[in-house]
Amino acid sequence: MNIGILLKEGPYNHQAADTAYKFAEAAIKKGHTIDAVFFYNDGVINATRLMDPPQDDRHIASRWAHLCQEHGVQMLACIAAAKRRGINDDVLIDCGTITGLGNLTDIAIRNDRLITFGD
């Protein structure tokens, strides 16, 4: 199955970022394809490489970069939401892209499922 993920919450503040990542990992392991992770609302904060959590904690931005590099999952941040929150190309994770909601619409159309994580 081809799956798109929409993530609507920021990292650490909310478990949605962890759940979405674990879901993506598990789905790939089962042979499904994750087409893209689209960050929206505070979810765009997942896309900054400037986050610097304590060493004994998970590094959420690195997880997303890993998913992209290892499995070719696109990491997309909505430009309107990103601009509001100070996320731009200068701070973006490796392999991340800032894009428009039209791209999310295409993801919704071309995949078998669009799965939303967040409140």
Add this chain to the structure above:
Amino acid sequence: MEEIESESCDDEIVKKIMHVMRAAPHGTIYTYEGLEMILIMAAYDQDISVAFIDDGVYALKKGQNTEGIEMKGFAKTFGALDGYDVEKLYVDQISLEERGLTEDDLVVDVEILSSAEIGKLMTEQDVVVHH
């Protein structure tokens, strides 16, 4: 000449996409950014609908004044969604009643449905996005 949207999908695919507004219009950004998403998706000729449940029904309330909180009001934009070919607006009856509202309190004509009816519509969608 190349197509401008060479990466976009086959135009013949029409998906049923429902947006579910659940939060009050102010207090969090979910409703406002949800509206932005609806407006973009509306340009893609999909079968778009919007359901208003729980505090989401307040997004449609007449007579909102956001001056005091220094935020942009956007009830009028919900009222103008039919201009973007988003004409399927569903409101949960019990959510309205619980908040002392009636159809006359809303900025736009909507279809008022029971929770069960909205639930049935959700099961018929290809995509449901909650806000």
